[in-house]
Amino acid sequence: MPDLSSLIAQPQAPQTPQMQQGTPGEAPASLQSLMGAPGGVPMAAPQKPPAPDYQQTASAVYHLSEFQRKYKKLLSDPEIGRKNMRPEMLEMMADVLGEGLATLPQIMSQVKDFPTEPLQQKQYLEKHYQQSKMAAMAILEHHAAAFPAKGVEPVPPVQVGGDDHHAVLGGMMGSHYGGRR
Secondary structure, X not given: OOOHHHHHHOOOOOOOHHHHHOOOOOOOHHHHHHHOOOOOOOOOOOOOOOOOOHHHHHHHHHHHHHHHHHHHHHHOOXXXXXXXXXXXXXXXXXXXXXXXXXXXXXXXXXXXXXXXOHHHHHHHHHHHHHHHHHHHHHHXXXXXXXXXXXXXXXXXXXXXXXXOHHHHHHHHHHHHOOOOO
């Protein structure tokens, strides 16, 4: 499992349209940068990544749910599509940084792609909201397929949030979905 410093220090490979499309069960490329997945070239022989365990699944779903909640808050502004949302987006990203959900390089990568026109900003936020929703569902489906329910079992306690959240998530995304953009 790579540590956080290796995720930050690793150079991002330029993305081609093929690398951005992704496959079922993997987070969209724009979310991978926020979720801590290192960039890279596609694997020569694509293999299905191993399913995330319970803690990795809970951490990823928590992470994506927080982004969904924050995007939804921005989308609920009645003036969206007519006013500049850049200040609100920057404030949201500052909150994300403060909560430890993303690193500064990951946030800067997202902010530089934020459009300047209000209508395009609305479309950007809607797209990222949908992508985070689809990524959470894909991770849950991947986990459920590998660990089918066997009746009522005690659920192990999982601690989400806190200092180790990003490290757990980054390690899972890197080892499970990282090299397959």
